[in-house]
Amino acid sequence: MKTLIRMKNNKKKSVFIDGAISSAFIADSIAKHQTKTSIGAHNIFLGQVRADEVNGKKVSAIEYTTYEEMANKKFHEIREATFEKYNLTCMHIYHSIGNVNAGEICLFVFVSATRRKEVFPAIEFVVNEIKAQVPIFGKEVFEDESHQWKSNT
Amino acid sequence: MKTLIRMKNNKKKSVFIDGAISSAFIADSIAKHQTKTSIGAHNIFLGQVRADEVNGKKVSAIEYTTYEEMANKKFHEIREATFEKYNLTCMHIYHSIGNVNAGEICLFVFVSATRRKEVFPAIEFVVNEIKAQVPIFGKEVFEDESHQWKSNT
């Protein structure tokens, strides 16, 4: 709900979604592209929270926080750089903020192009840039409510 | 419906789907993976029918036919080769048969792995192999009901 309010106020689409990204949201996003009949290929990347085991304890969820102002700037730069490098028709990025349980989706990147050759390198570029450039912080919460801080490698 | 009956009879999943692949079907497929908590990354490729213009006429649909016996063998070989090459948790391929309108989805490839590095080359490999190896034939039908036969390049 916060996301919707933010979208209306800023008159621009927000990347951040409160909690997990639902499969219904992804389906809706796919369906919206059916009027764009110059598109021949879509590529979708989904990040899913793993129930990793660390010292015998299982991750039950990740809690994401962000430096939102810088994150939005970085997402914007990644968007611009991607459209510069690849011949895409459109591109969407959504990232969870707050709690996402193991098995749920926390990142949804969606690129579309006339031809399939463009989408493969584009999706990989976007995902790697997000991981490297965007100040998002994941706290892995274990089943016993202890936690550790995640770090992208 | 035909697909469902075929699945039950053969006791194995069919790749072919009658008509367009719906976004609801894709959402359902994504949701089914939420119990697999060793997965950290999904990559989905969707082929969408383009309303290409040829000599002033617009493609309104593609009608797909196949040599099903050989196609199923080739899909099986592609599956085996992909699992051999990449460290994937699971993989699904669906291709339309029959009529698919411009803007609708005709190919759905879904690969999942513990780590994102595996999914990018895997999805590209699978899509390229399908285009090159599987005997599927697309008839592009124009708005005036004339047609031309598609050919992968």
Add this chain to the structure above:
Amino acid sequence: MNITVKYFGVLAELTQCMEETIVFTKSTVIELLEVVYQKHPTLNGKNFKVALNNELVDMGTIVSEVEVALLPPFSGG
């Protein structure tokens, strides 16, 4: 022997036939195709491949299967 010849895509359209039985007395794929071309002159000059037992074969292959498929360029995906 009796060979079932299957036509796909544009080839089915050109021959107006999806499947037919051809009595074949010779041995290789190219010899079978000579019979096919005689029955269906519209196939002359068309681009296609031949599959036996669900695998593409070349023109010199011995026709050992009773089912032969003529496949135009693939266009899935």
Add this chain to the structure above:
Amino acid sequence: MNITVKYFGVLAELTQCMEETIVFTKSTVIELLEVVYQKHPTLNGKNFKVALNNELVDMGTIVSEVEVALLPPFSGG
């Protein structure tokens, strides 16, 4: 001048603070961090980067902005 220092992720947890105002009389990032370390000894030896105006900067950069962010390793995606 008055600098707003923001702490994120594990740094917010260690300082038990998300944002605070620090009166700063010197000039560079490293000089600001000396003040920060004095207030929050738990940050000593921790791995983080510093952002000014939404861009990462190095230790010698002049603190020209009133908002400075301390960012632990990123872990989005």
